[in-house]
Amino acid sequence: MSATLAQTTAIQHTVDADGHPMALWEKSVAQPKGHILLHHGRTWSSIPDFDLQVSGEDLSLMDGFNDMGYSVWALDARGYGETPRDSSGWNTPDRAAQDLAIVLDWLRARNGETTHVWGWSYGSMVAQLTAQRYPLAIASVTLFGYPTDPDAQIPQSNSQSEPSARPTTRAAAASDFIVPGSISQHAIDTYVAAALKADPIRADWNQQHQWNALDGEALALPTLLLQAEFDPLADTDAHARFFAKISNPNKQWVILPGGDHAALLETPRAKLIKSTVDFIEWLAY
Numbered sequence: 001m002s003a004t005l006a007q008t009t010a011i012q013h014t015v016d017a018d019g020h021p022m023a024l025w026e027k028s029v030a031q032p033k034g035h036i037l038l039h040h041g042r043t044w045s046s047i048p049d050f051d052l053q054v055s056g057e058d059l060s061l062m063d064g065f066n067d068m069g070y071s072v073w074a075l076d077a078r079g080y081g082e083t084p085r086d087s088s089g090w091n092t093p094d095r096a097a098q099d100l101a102i103v104l105d106w107l108r109a110r111n112g113e114t115t116h117v118w119g120w121s122y123g124s125m126v127a128q129l130t131a132q133r134y135p136l137a138i139a140s141v142t143l144f145g146y147p148t149d150p151d152a153q154i155p156q157s158n159s160q161s162e163p164s165a166r167p168t169t170r171a172a173a174a175s176d177f178i179v180p181g182s183i184s185q186h187a188i189d190t191y192v193a194a195a196l197k198a199d200p201i202r203a204d205w206n207q208q209h210q211w212n213a214l215d216g217e218a219l220a221l222p223t224l225l226l227q228a229e230f231d232p233l234a235d236t237d238a239h240a241r242f243f244a245k246i247s248n249p250n251k252q253w254v255i256l257p258g259g260d261h262a263a264l265l266e267t268p269r270a271k272l273i274k275s276t277v278d279f280i281e282w283l284a285y
Contacts, residue, residue, distance in 0.1 A: 010025040010026060010027050010047065010051050010062065010074070011025065011026045011027075012024070012025055012026075012082060013025075013026060015102065015103050015106045016102075017098070017099045017102045017103070018098075018102070020078065020083075020084075020086055020099075021083065021084065022075060022076065022077075022078075022083050022099055022102075022103060023046075023075070023076040023081055023082035023083040024073055024074070024075050024076075024103055024106075025046050025047065025050075025051065025062075025073065025074040025075075025076070026071070026072070026073050027051070027062040027063065027066055027071070027072050027073075028066075028071035028072075029066050029069060029070070029071055032069060032070055032071040033068075033069040033070055033281075034070055034071075034113070034115075034116060034139070034280060035070065035071050035072075035073065035107060035111050035113065035115045035116065036065055036070050036071070036072050036073070036115065036116045036117075036118055036276075036280075037072075037073045037074070037075060037100075037103070037104065037107065037115045037116070037117050037118065038050045038061065038062070038072065038073065038074040038075070038118050038119075038120070038123070039074075039075055039077070039100060039117065039118070039119040039120065039123030039124075039126050039127055040074070040075075040076070040077070040080065040120060040121075040122075040123050041120045041121030041122045041123050041145065042121055042122040042203075042205070043172065043173075043195075043199070043202065044080070044173065044195045044198065044199050045076045045077075045080035045081030045082075045083075045198050045199050046074035046075065046076050046080075046081055047074075047081060047194060047198050048173075048191055048194035048195040048197075048198050048199070049061075049074075049120065049264070049265075050062050050072075050074045050264075051063070051074070052187070052190065052191055052194060052265060053190075054184075054186065054187045054190045055186075057184065057186075057187055059183075059187055059265050059269065061264050061265075061269070061273070062074065064269065064270070064273040065273060065276075065277070068273060068274075068277045070277070070280075071111075073107060073115070075099075075100065075103055077091055077096050077099065077126070077203070078091045078095065078096070078099065078203070079091055079201075079203030079204065080198075080199060080203050081198050081199065085163075085203070088163075089162065089163035089165070089204060090163055090204055090205065090206045090207075091203060091204070091205050092205065092206060092207040092210055093125070093126065093129055093205075093207065093208070093210035093211050093213075094129075094207070094210045096126045096129075097126055097129040097130040097133060097134075100117070100126055100127070100130045101130050101133070101134040101137050104117070104130070104134070104137040104138060105137060108137065113139075114136075114137065114138060114139040115137075115138065115139060116138070116139045116140045116141075116142070116280055117130065117131065117138050117140070117141050117142070118141075118142040118144070118276060119141070119142065119143055119144065120144050120145050120264065121144075121145040121146075121147055121233065121261065122147070122205075124142075124143035124144055124145060124146045124147075125146070125147070125148060125211060125214060127141050127142075127143060128141065128143060128214055128219060129210075129211075129213060129214060131219055131220075131221045131223075132213070132214075132215065132218045132219055132220075135220055135221055138221055139221075139222075139280075139283075140221060140222040140223070140224070140250075140279070140280060140283060141219070141221050141222070141223050141224070142223075142224040142226060142276050142279070143223065143224070143225050143226065144226040144227075144228075144263075144264065144272070145226075145228070145231055145233060145234055145261050145263075146225065146227070146234055146239065146242070147233035147234065148211065148214060148238070149235065149238040149241075149242075150214070150215075150216055150238065150241050150242040150245060151238075151241065153212055154208050154209045154211055154212055155209060156209040157206070157207075157208070157209065163204035163206075164202075164204055165201050165202070165204065166201070166202050167200060167201060167202070168195060168196055168199055168200055168201065168202055170192050170196065172202075173191065173192040173195040173196060174188055174191070174192050176260065176261045176262035177191075177260070177262050177265075177266070178230065178232070178260045178261075179230050179258065179259065179260045179266065181267075182258060182259060182260070182263075182266035182267045182268075183262070183265055183266045183267070187265065191265065215245070216242050216243070216244075216245030216246045216247070217245050217246075217247050218247070219245075219246050219247060219248065220247050220248050221248055222248055222250035222251065222279075222283050223246050223248060223250070223251045223252075224251070224252050224253075224254065224275070224276065224279040225239060225242070225243055225251070225252070225253040225254070226254050226256060226272060226275060226276070227239055227253070227254070227255050227256065228255075228256045228258075228259035228260055228261065228263035228268060229255060229256060229257050229258055229259060229260075230258070230259065230260040231259070231260050231261045231263070232260070232261065233261050234261070239253065250283060252279055252282075254275045254279075256268040256271055256272055256275070257271075259272075
């Protein structure tokens with residue numbers, strides 16, 4: 001699929017999630033092989049993460065999947081990008097999973113087929129929680145930068161504190177890029193500027209104990225686990241124990257040499273894209 005047949009600018013949609021407006025970004029191709037929805041991580045939203053436009057470099061994940069023949073969607077969670085905070089000021093794992101399920105229902109009604117979900121970091125945890133609870137809404141799930149341990153238990157907090165709503169800093173926006181030479185300084189600078197523009201105030205999460213519901217044995221969908229070699233948040237031992245528990249036999253675990261937590265924007269980007277597409281298309285056989 002030629003990139004010339006893809007959209008050059010992401011289109012923003014608004015999806016109602018129990019009365020809350022969710023920003024959903026679209027980059028489509030003609031006669032797509034399928035549809036992929038991307039969910040960002042803990043810190044920054046869809047546009048800096050998944051549609052970074054850098055002069056002279058191809059770094060947009062959305063464009064990369066378009067080039068492989070897939071239409072791509074990306075969701076801004078509550079408090080991220082163009083999706084406002086709700087009245088509480090917080091996001092929670094349960095709310096994020098329900099929001100994603102609502103958006104997936106919207107996509108199925110629009111596209112006439114179920115969507116493949118691709119989650120990064122916290123987004124991978126949201127993707128898994130959604131897949132466990134709403135399996136009919138998802139064709140397959142890809143988990144990248146998966147930052148949790150299947151045997152960890154998060155204690156319940158009864159804190160009634162207000163969300164901190166801290167401003168984004170340049171240092172924080174650049175903090176995931178740790179492998180020298182894996183991305184240009186110009187691209188890092190462009191990413192930092194995009195993150196500061198899209199997410200000037202960092203989103204806040206509470207009720208983190210809800211992540212305790214994550215359970216590989218309850219994950220009955222085809223699952224791709226992607227791990228970058230130098231990702232400090234992706235522990236190999238934890239991945240091995242999680243991978244062994246995934247109940248669906250259609251599962252793969254792929255290591256991306258040379259990348260870190262931000263490998264989707266670094267030199268392993270092409271391998272990350274191809275690994276995802278290969279898994280999706282392997283499921284058709």
